[in-house]
Amino acid sequence: xxxxxxxxxxxxxxxxxxxxxxxxxxxxxxxxxxxxxxxxxxxxxxxxxxxxxxxxxxxxxxxxxxxxxxxxxxxxxxxxxxxxxxxxxxxxxxxxxxxxxxxxxxxxxxxxxxxxxxxxxxxxxxxxxxxxxxxxxxxxxxxxxxxxxxxxxxxxxxxxxxxxxxxxxxxxxxxxxxxxxxxxxx
Numbered sequence: 001x002x003x004x005x006x007x008x009x010x011x012x013x014x015x016x017x018x019x020x021x022x023x024x025x026x027x028x029x030x031x032x033x034x035x036x037x038x039x040x041x042x043x044x045x046x047x048x049x050x051x052x053x054x055x056x057x058x059x060x061x062x063x064x065x066x067x068x069x070x071x072x073x074x075x076x077x078x079x080x081x082x083x084x085x086x087x088x089x090x091x092x093x094x095x096x097x098x099x100x101x102x103x104x105x106x107x108x109x110x111x112x113x114x115x116x117x118x119x120x121x122x123x124x125x126x127x128x129x130x131x132x133x134x135x136x137x138x139x140x141x142x143x144x145x146x147x148x149x150x151x152x153x154x155x156x157x158x159x160x161x162x163x164x165x166x167x168x169x170x171x172x173x174x175x176x177x178x179x180x181x182x183x184x185x186x
Contacts, residue, residue, distance in 0.1 A: 114142030
């Protein structure tokens with residue numbers, strides 16, 4: 001499954017240039033561009049991501065999976081679906097980018113309550129900033145963040161930064177694995 005997902009991400013979500021040609025959120029230019037949404041919103045990508053993320057969690061005490069909207073949303077939903085198929089349900093949740101100003105004011109949407117053990121996820125990590133923001137917002141709602149899993153690690157320090165907030169951090173696919181596929185495809 002992982003090899004198929006690497007191929008799918010490479011085809012749908014990954015771009016490479018010899019010279020820095022892609023502007024990142026930080027404003028910095030990069031030779032690599034990764035937009036996982038075309039993969040995570042495709043039927044096959046959703047299937048692969050959901051099963052691989054469920055395997056990566058590997059913690060029977062976890063009851064929730066989610067992260068900052070919108071990058072984490074399709075991954076969380078796919079994982080929740082796969083978890084139910086495997087008879088070990090994990091609920092999906094979404095963390096807002098801006099807090100609601102009406103109704104019950106909260107950061108998290110989903111069937112999660114204070115004290116629940118959860119995994120924070122993200123589609124791509126460069127510096128880890130959005131994942132760290134999701135961890136902080138989840139903790140402010142009283143949930144117990146026990147792990148973080150990233151779909152694609154750009155290998156630019158993000159996992160190390162996230163580890164300062166939650167020690168158990170992993171990635172399903174690395175930039176090196178995508179570059180290896182790039183070399184094989186050239």
